[in-house]
Amino acid sequence: MxxxxxxxxxxxxxxxxxxxxxxxxxxxxxxxKLPKGPVPKVQPSGPLGRYYARYIATSSPAPILHAALAITLTGYAINYHFNLKHHKQKEHH
Structure with a gap:
């Protein structure tokens, strides 16, 4: 006991x-000796913390659109590097 x-x-x-x-x-x-009252709100720090507080914590659909845009731009950059820049104004191999 x-x-x-x-x-x-x-x-x-x-x-x-x-x-x-x-x-x-x-x-x-x-x-x-324990603190009383509500817990003080912590301000987000850094770019990821601010992004989380602005879009993800508020259940915004914007992160889905941001991810789609990032995937599209990354795919185009990879495609350009490996295919498109070699055939610009040149004969095909």
């Missing part, structure tokens, strides 16, 4: 158990 006493909040203390007043006081002191 002594291991459970440390988990019990001070307002639900086990006052009927002998010797509980010392551990309850220590537990009450611990809980009185």
């Amino acid at each position: 002594s291991s459970i006493k440390s988990l019990v909040p001070p307002k639900i203390s086990v006052s009927g158990i002998a010797g509980a007043s010392g551990s309850t006081a220590a537990l009450s002191d611990f809980y009185s």
Whole structure:
């Protein structure tokens, strides 16, 4: 039972158990030092944090469009490098 006493909040203390007043006081002191109120909102930092806060956290469809555009541009760049730039104004091999 002594291991459970440390988990019990001070307002639900086990006052009927002998010797509980010392551990309850220590537990009450611990809980009185905890911060109270709502958790302060953390500002996003970095480009990925701002992108997440702006589009993904708000359930916007924009990331799907951004991914499609990125895939299209990457595919065109690869295609241009390996195929299109070699045949510009030249005879085919």
